[in-house]
Amino acid sequence: MRFDLPWRKKQSSEPLASPAMVNQTKASAAARGIAWQGSGAFSLAARDTSSLTRLGYLGNPVGFRAVRMVIEAAAALPLVVQDAAQRYESHPLLSLISRPNAAQTRQDFFESLFGHLMLSGNAYVEAVSTTEGWPAELHLLRPDRMTIVPGPDGWPQAYDYTVGGRKHRFACEDGRAAVLHLKNFHPQDDHYGLAPLQAAALSLDVHSAASHWSKGLLDNAARPSGALVWAGTDGQGSLSDDQFRRLSEEVEANFQGARNAGRPMVLEGGLDWKPMGFSPSDMEFQKTKEAAAREIALAFGVPPMLLGLPGDTAYSNYQEANRAFYRLTVVPLVTRIAAGLSEWISGYGNEIIELKPDLDQVSALSEERERQWQRVSAADFLSQTEKRKLLGLPPLPEGELDG
Known part of the structure; x- marks a missing residue:
């Protein structure tokens, strides 16, 4: 029986249609070793996502705000669809991402997607379609409910999604996954991604312990x-x-x-x-808490200055810190996820398209982009096609002169 999400329209139990693919026998030389290590068993996540989320997001103001800043900025970044020939003003993929499903707007969908990556290191997207061609809806599946089932070659052969004792298996058929698994790089895990919360776990413990210590002081007249x-x-x-x-x-x-x-x-x-009175070690306790807060912010890629944390001297002003936040954190994150989405969805439409952020519409990068446009426009030794390529634009349409 097919497992249906509460908001999903009733669908057929048949698997999603996928484009015909040529059978290939290529495989990694290390695949057998990975398969032997997993032995076909379930590959479990190394960390308890629920506990990390409660500690670092639900129960920590620095972690909460850092995550909110990343996912809100990333979800609001404008996206464009183009192929090797043109940039589309209207396209089925644009319509799909503008309203992924009946329960979520574009902003809600992408905030949840980036939030899953920040909190668990993994995000899972299911495509729902009643006919062949572009998916009709996109749904996010909670990472803490998903389990990867490795196949004999070490690659995932299925994804098990469990809710309330019920399990639904998304099989990977014809070399194509039924769901898209987006993940952060993890050097010690073949199947699951590394969450920033895991890297900041010790700093979260220190910050939370310092908050409890301050609360204890308040409960005891705010001083020893x-x-x-x-x-x-x-x-x-x-x-x-x-x-x-x-x-x-x-x-x-x-x-x-x-x-x-x-x-x-x-x-x-x-x-x-x-x-x-306070001992010298007591006086240093607040500095320890502030240092832990800065480490939490840095783990998520947020300049501490943007969170109002004292002691951050990396940037001379707020504008510079905000520009670095977009350039070093938001844009790389959105670019990577957009590339994964477009490559995966392209197979459903039998069309190679590219989904990418439109940096010319990001106000934080406006000065930087303006300088780049001026440099490229002033380069007389470049053709129009070369200039457009440097600016991330498709070539000129056929029939237009290339000067």
Whole structure:
């Protein structure tokens, strides 16, 4: 039985149509070794995605904001469709990505796609179609529910998607995957990608521990206020267990917490109050937290200056940091994912097309692009075709002169 997502229209149980492909016998020389290592068993992710998401996204403001900045900027980047001959103003692929499915807009779809990559290192896209040709809808599948099934040659032969005890298998037929698996580079995993959260796991622990420490200070009048010292009376050298327990309970009930801040303490005979201040190590604790926050931001490719984190001197101003954010993080991410999507979807339409970001419409890169256009336009030794190629444009249409 075919597993249907809640919002999906009822579809046929037949597999998706795919273009005819020539059988090939080529294979990697290392494929057998990979297959032997996996032995045909399920290849499980090395990290618990759910735990990392709770720690680094749901429970950490720096991780949350860094992820939001990347996925919002990447999803908003304009995309164009072109082939070797022209750039299209109207195309089935443009219509598909402008409304991937009935439940998601273009922005929602791509935010979720890039979010999966940021949080788990993997993203899975399913194409749904009732007829041959371009897919009618695109759906995202949650990475924490997906399991890759390696085949005898080491490559994935199926993808198992499990929800509420029900499992649906997406088979890879005729050398083509039923779903598109987009992933980050992982040097030690053949099947799953590396999430930025994994690289920032230690910094997340440090930052979260520092936040809990600060919360503990607030719960205790926001400072290590002091100590009650028992001087002893009537020959009694120390407090009995009952006396110590009663004193601790009274201090906790009457003098700890924000509502009791500054409340005067009445001491019984034999008790003396010794005030305490911050030690040098306590004073360095906040700096440790700030350093951990910068490391979290850097793991996601976000300049700390854009998050308002102190101590970042890598860029002279906000505009320069924002330009570096787009050039070094957003554009490479969108370019890679757009290339993977276009290569995969091209097979359904039997047409080689290219999906790429339109950098001329990115305001953060406007000055940089303007300088590039001026340099290329002033190069008299280049033909029009060469200039267009340098600017990422297709060649001139047939019949137009190439000067």
